[in-house]
Amino acid sequence: MRQLPPQSEPAFGFSDSPFGECCIVYSNEGICALTFPENHESAFYDINQRFPETDFKQNDDRVKQFVSHIFDKKELPTLHPIGTDFQLSVWRALRNIPVGVTTTYSNIAEAIGRPKAVRAVGTAIGANPIAYLIPCHRVIRTDGSLGGFRWGLKIKKMMLEWEKK
DSSP states (O other), X not given: OOOOOGGGOOEEEEEEEBTEEEEEEEETTEEEEEEOOSSHHHHHHHHHHHSTTOOOEEOHHHHHHHHIIIIISOOOOOBXXXXXXXXXXXXXXXXXXXXXXXXXXXXXXXXXXOTTXXXXXXXXXXXXXXXXXXXXXXXXXTTSOOOOOTTOHHHHHHHHHHHHO
């Protein structure tokens, strides 16, 4: 992936969320990642894989503010997803899925004008770096089953139930 320039002030932090502890990576351009890692070590590994040679500062207080705005105030912060053009097109399509609604991988493939690229769409959805805010949890299999979720089906179910309230 790509390195964030130092002038963008790259940072990360941890906070509790309605779905467990999350890690948010952000810069002046916006949120680059929102994850639900098993532990801090796996979060550090993920950050280093996504943004090699980037010098991040840790700021848990700022991440707690993000979490409050996202989950308590229902405010959408500026996002700065980093991916290929294809991934970005899939992630844009995901953001068009209304809250409380689910869709299928094939519907997303059709939405981006690539109806035969269902597997590639699934791969792009699985690579989504900004959980919840780019709502990959709203995508299910054609047979109605939940399919997979990078952060576990328990969290996917929690997100879907929380949105229905």
